[in-house]
Amino acid sequence: MYTIKCTVKSVKGECAAGYKVGDHFVIKDTAIVKAVEPKGICLHALTAMVPYLTAYCRKTPEDDWINMVQELQCPDSINSVVFSLERIKNIETNSSEI
Secondary structure, eight states: OOEEEEEEEEEOSOOTTOOOTTOEEEEETTEEEEEOSSSSOOHHHHHHHHHHHHHHTSOOOTTOGGGGOOEEEOSOSSSOEEEEEEEEOSOOTTOTTO
16 A cells, blocks of 8 residues: 555635645545645545545556546536645655655
8 A cells, every 4th residue: 555645736716625735635544644734624625536546545557547647636616626646655654754
């Protein structure tokens, strides 16, 4: 399993959850282990991203389609937030790098 860092890459309009560029959350061992400002995680964005994140957390063959996914977008077409995805191996979730 990979640790996944989801970082806000862009915000179109005004995000109702308050996301700003650079905000992020971390998923490790299929659990959300860290969310920075805003302290919560938008359920609309999360529910849209979960099918991809569950596959993205797993080690997959090199030619698997999920390895090409680099960004996910929330479903709000007017005030959309784009998240970049980063797979991280063997890190501590208490690290200031996350």
